[in-house]
Amino acid sequence: MYIGLDLGTSGLKALLIDEDQKVVAEAAAPLTVSRPAAGWSEQSPADWLAAASAAMDGLAAAASLGQVKGIGLSGQMHGATLLDASGDVLRPCMLWNDTRSYKQAAALDAAPLWREVSGNIVFPGFTAPKVMWVQQNEPAVFEKIAKVLLPKDYLRLWLTGEAVSEMSDAAGTSWLDTGKRDWSDALLASSDLSRDHMPSLVEGSEISGKLRKELADRWGLPDGVVVAGGGGDNAASAVGVGVVNAGEAFISLGTSGVLFAASDAYQPDPETAVHTFCHALPDTWHQMGVILAATDALNWYAGLVGSDAASLTGELGELRAPGRAMFLPYLGGERTPHNDAQIRGSFTGLEHATDRTAGAVAVLEGVTHAIRDSYDALASTGTKFERLIAVGGGSRSVYWLQAIATSLDMPVQVPVAGDFGGAFGAARLALMAATGAGAEVASIPEISKVVEPVKDLTQSFADAHGRYRETYQALRGLS
Known part of the structure; x- marks a missing residue:
């Protein structure tokens, strides 16, 4: 069996499927958004962990998880989750629909290198301009940044202890060389960052780590459950719907x-x-x-x-x-x-x-x-x-x-x-990572x-x- 976790804006969903991709059980936990100023949209990463815990508790109560082989992750894109050297969160995460960094986005986008390498306009909702906003408005926070993670990848860090992202979500930061499927050193340097600040990268259908034993024991999962790279919410939904x-x-x-x-x-x-x-x-x-x-x-x-x-x-x-x-x-x-x-x-x-x-x-x-x-x-x-x-x-x-x-x-x-949305697609990616299967499992429903x-x-x-x-x-x- 395989689990998909989808970290949305208004809630987190957990979905359990069997070997035939039939839904066995599901659970969810709500989330709220804070809007402390016009154009701002934030969430506390601690709330994501609480929601994931509640959803997994619900899933474990609804079905036995003893045969689970893999977990896949899907989530809202672009959020700037900033961690210090101890792994502590430095400030609330600025979400995909936070537009406060429109001036910073315009400044980055004015340099041709960003579009040439990332393949995209630097939108205000993307991660890079948000971090630039922090640098200009909260310099003490910026100086403490040791790692920048996307929302679902903060869940991964909690689940596995590994700081890893995958290509579909990383492409929405503005720091990825989207054609080469790798971080761009030049774009990171333009943000006064380096690869050391970024998670490592895998494909969505690859293994990114294994579930920590204490969490496996809590929910009744076997040892060695793999966690797939997963996907940004829309890419994971695409896998879910074929x-x-x-x-x-x-x-x-x-x-x-x-x-x-x-x-x-x-x-x-x-x-x-x-x-x-x-x-x-x-x-x-x-x-x-x-x-x-x-x-x-x-x-x-x-x-x-x-x-x-x-x-x-x-x-x-x-x-x-x-x-x-x-x-x-x-x-x-x-x-x-x-x-x-x-x-x-x-x-x-x-x-x-x-x-x-x-x-x-x-x-x-x-x-x-x-x-x-x-x-x-x-x-x-x-x-x-x-x-x-x-x-x-x-x-x-x-x-x-x-x-x-x-x-x-x-x-x-x-x-x-x-x-057939993000949670289902994430579960399919978990199946691929655990079994080595390819895109053939992502059939159209x-x-x-x-x-x-x-x-x-x-x-x-x-x-x-x-x-x-x-x-x-x-x-x-x-x-």
Whole structure:
């Protein structure tokens, strides 16, 4: 059996699968985010360990773990977890959606070397500009930094005693030579850091260490359980849903929105604000468009009108042509394709007839238009879309999937009921690390339904997307 641990923003999930990749048990523990100032988003790494302990306790209570051979890790990317020489955490971790370092990101990105080597724009959410912010604003903390770890890799340190990362997550720091799959000494030196400050690197399907005996004894695991490299949350989700070959893609409607396409070649195009990262499997890469608020935008609106997301989407019925009300979902800035940490969301086109339901439709359409922006950006790099699979909590809304299928003018496939996300992908990577299996175990799950574009509305959505882009340009002039 194999365990996947997925360290998300709002919670940590533990999943147990058997040799046939059937889910045996699962457990979860919640997490909260601290926002002490505008643009800030932080968590205490101690809370991750407490959540992992609680989730593993729950898993051990639900099933015997005596046959477990491997553990895989998945987690939120880009977080700056700063440790001193004793391994103690120096400050709260700045998370992926923390945008305070936008000035530092712009300064780094202005030097051509960063895009040339990393293959990406230096976004404010990435790790390197956060550490630069610490250097400029908390110099006493910076001087004590002995190791910089990503969130899931701090879990690994606790589980194994080893400071190790893997390629997919490391690619989101801005310090990785993404083509060579190795740390860049030149980029690290530009941050007044060196390889000594970085964890060692493995592929996601390789062994990174073994579970510490005291933890194995606590949860009833055998000695010698291996811990796989794992993957950043989206790369691990791709392994979970079987998106590992060129032409395959998935859309994730979670807190953020992600359009992820696998690639068998390294083909960066930073100017599009498309993310070009290593995949969690050897010799593979992926391209990704990211919007910072997907279900996060819907949940925000639900709270605004005193409802919940499920109730709002359940009221919508059949897909309709986009109305006058339009929503731009930039509640905390935007990545693809705008790279704009300062832009903020807006409602436009409101009128007397705009009620709660019309507002909900506008929010879903706004996120859909943002996804179309990412689709266009990926397509401009030559990325092919032969299959598109939907995952994440927002994929439960047929209305939303119809809107996306219609906007992109391509079918959206929905897997059978089950969890094929980051925890499942992490468990698959654990299977690979423990057995030496390859990508063949990362099959696409059974598809329960295919949501087709509503052909009568494709032009209406295309026209609305044009208005959306015009509205963004006007809003940008005000930001």
